[in-house]
Amino acid sequence: MITGSRRVSDYKQLMKELPTLRHVDPERVYINLPGERCPKYTVHVEKGAKVKLGEILGERDGGFFKQPIYSTVSGTVEGTTEKTDASGEKIECLVIKNDYQDTYHESITDRPDSVIADFKKKDFVEILKDKGLVGLGGAAFPSYIKLDTDKDIHTVVINAVECEPYLSSDYRLIKDQPEDIFKGLSYVMQAIEADRGVIAVKKTKRELIEVLEREQGRFADKDIRIAKLDDYYPQGWENATFEKAIGIKVDVGTLPMEKGILGFNVSTCAAIYEAVKHNLPVIKRHLTVNGDAVKFPQNIRARVGTSVKELIELCDGYRADAKAVEVILGGPMMGKSIPDDDAIVTQTTTSVLVFESTDHIEEPCVRCASCVYSCPVDIQPVSIMNAVKRNDEKAAQELRADRCIECGLCAYVCTSKIHVTDYVRKGKALTETK
Ligand code: SF4
Ligand code: SF4
Secondary structure (H helix, E strand, O other), rough: OOOOOHHHEEEEEEEEOOOOOHHHHHOOEEOOEEEEEEEEEOOOOOOOOOOOEEEEEEEEOOOOOOEEEEOOEEEEEEEEEEEEOOOOEEEEEEEEOOOOOEEEOOOOOOOHHHHHOOOOOHHHHHHHOOOOOOOOOOOOHHHHHHHOOOOOOEEEEEEEEOOOOOOOHHHHHHHOHHHHHHHHHHHHHHOOOOOOOEEEEEEHHHHHHHHHHHHHHHOOOOEEEEEEOOOOOOOOHHHHHHHHOOOOOOOOOOOHHHOOOEEEEEHHHHHHHHHHHHOOOOOEEEEEOOOEEOOOEEEEEOOOOOOOHHHHHHHHOOOOOOOOEEEEOOOOOOOOOOOOOOOOOOOOEEEEEEEEEOOOOOOOOOOOOHHHHHHHOOOOHHHHHHHHOOHHHHHHHHOOOHOOOOOHHHHHHOOOOOOOOHHHHHHHHHHHOO
């Protein structure tokens, strides 16, 4: 059992050793109607309708792309309700009562390998678009748009670095489904005729490297390599991963495709396999429930739409001696603190973290510059913070707030415990309105 006295690294180590708990039969699922990049939506089903697993329920509209909304259970539509998502806001969700039959929609059928072998880029792009696949590491960028590049791509990099503390969902995914990851990568390489595939993983994760190297032997006809990277934060930031994994520096603001690289998070890669081979949208995903205020942290495979409260109960609930708790969706560095546990798992939920709340008193800035020295994209968080306090959009722009990758390091190192990252996010938003 993990207790509050353990160090952060102990949490990650212990979680790695826990098997994946399959929690795939919730009584109800709550399917988010707006998505991370899609504020608008239309629903095609009425209250009382019987729906099948993998059936299209409606469509999200992201302006520059559309995303079908899929049912993740078979059952009956009960109506709509509001739940919290990773934005921290209440959003409209479609409630579906599970009939526990797992009746698949007729469209969900396997494709023979011989058919897939003849696929060209347009076929893969069409499938990823139909299945509404987005970056599952949290970015939620549509995968079909990424794949549909007209650039000459020499290397596909699969990011399995998972550098945030407390998270172990990618770790468990690789342990549980290594073949799916290699197949997903092979499909991407086939689609864009890339010469080389690279799976980037931390060199400290020896068990994972063993699993991946074993699988690598079964794909010996392809140039797929395992890159073993250092264990530091934010090594999983895409640009840092590319530089260390394949020795190519991608400047902030430059698209990796311009340098002949295409990158996918490892869970997106496994989902690409499921979409192409089984014609499946994202129905279930691996996630971590962890933190010092949850009784029994777990690695869980859950349906999209599962209630976060239910997952915490599955971990035996909150520690009885925790006076007040804070729930975060996503990692402790880049995730979002949400007001309560009345939240849902979406396609991009990597983790639910539960910490005992502590009084957090911000002191005045002492101009120590720790935030400046720690920033991986070489901007000045403290100056941006001051610009935001003055509501000075021009200064925020000149200080290049737009380059911030929201890694959270400036807040983490701040001597005065100031939420510097929140200010930089606001500065970034100011520049985006220009
Ligand atoms: S969150 Fe802070 S440290 Fe990280 S990139 Fe943004 S400004 Fe820099
Ligand atoms: S780390 Fe905190 S105290 Fe130091 S300069 Fe940055 S904002 Fe100010």
